[in-house]
């Protein structure tokens with residue numbers, strides 16, 4: 001008989017591969033789990049979508065959510081479950097709903113991160129509404145697009161202020177480009193952001209709790225080749241800066257799982273896209289890095305659920321602002337922000353939990369990522385995305401990359417020390 005049942009829910013959309021890998025390893029790694037002399041019985045299931053009574057109890061201790069950012073009933077159920085039933089969910093849904101990409105730029109500028117200069121433009125067109133014309137007639141100032149373009153300085157990127165999946169992102173090289181892109185932007189409110197070009201490195205730093213994976217990223221490659229497979233391509237100081245920036249962003253906004261895109265130019269890391277509520281988790285893009293993600297996800301979710309880590313329902317920004325206002329060089333401030341993040345993520349307690357309670361994960365994962373179950377999960381995802389005549393070839397490609405991970409990293413445990 002278990003002393004306590006721990007329930008984890010997966011709130012999923014079109015996800016196929018990672019839930020299969022997560023569930024298979026979850027079942028194995030939580031078998032016979034003991035914590036503080038008590039037996040914990042772990043269960044994991046997929047959350048279904050249905051009518052609900054606001055007062056009905058929620059059985060889950062923790063939910064891993066992939067829907068909040070676009071599917072409102074799931075978001076509202078999650079918000080109810082947090083405020084009424086003390087659920088832990090990643091990520092904070094209020095923060096996701098209100099802190100757009102644009103706000104994330106502003107906040108990180110305030111903390112001193114080298115965000116490229118960024119402007120915002122009023123929308124080119126509007127949906128009709130009652131007070132629109134009166135408001136625009138009275139207050140919308142005519143502006144010269146040419147002047148704004150010159151102030152930002154070419155080249156720059158025009159992108160929707162709320163971001164999302166590369167939609168509506170245009171590289172602007174001159175005034176003609178700017179006019180064309182603005183005319184095409186319709187009702188979208190756009191940011192113009194100074195280009196960091198040419199850059200020396202483009203890195204996606206994926207954070208799951210305090211665990212960080214720095215991936216060399218090539219946005220010009222086909223989707224299946226964007227995540228490069230090199231490891232150890234950064235100096236220890238570069239790694240540390242990227243980690244501290246991502247920790248700062250994620251702790252500031254209450255995001256457990258988020259990725260930060262940063263470009264290095266002339267020795268400076270410029271974050272350019274870091275409000276990514278639902279980071280890519282598919283084997284078809286992550287391939288070599290997929291096992292890391294599954295393991296990191298298992299560690300963080302099991303830790304939070306087993307130890308009943310309370311979810312931060314509100315965002316307490318004051319400690320970050322207090323550091324920002326101190327008279328310190330930026331690198332030291334960043335270090336101080338990261339310290340706040342480590343406190344919030346309880347990094348030391350988490351590290352200890354991983355060592356004492358999840359030490360067997362490495363070996364289980366090494367076996368699992370060489371198994372027929374995993375190969376079939378890869379095939380299912382490839383089948384959903386690729387034309388039939390490419391299924392065999394791409395299943396084999398992703399499978400082989402995962403086998404390379406097993407040889408290079410899986411056999412000796414992950415390099416990130418958890």
Ligand SMILES: Nc1ncnc2c1ncn2[C@@H]1O[C@H](COP(=O)(O)OP(=O)(O)OP(=O)(O)O)[C@@H](O)[C@H]1O
Pocket residue numbers: 116157159163164165166167169193194195196197219261263272273
């Ligand atoms: N300031 C910049 N300097 C250089 N390149 C940029 C800049 N902003 C955007 N880009 C390029 O445009 C791409 C898309 O921009 P961004 O990542 O901000 O939008 P997104 O819609 O969130 O894209 P995704 O969902 O693919 O991450 C980036 O991956 C990068 O290649």
Ligand SMILES: [Mg+2]
Pocket residue numbers: 261273
């Ligand atoms: Mg991006």
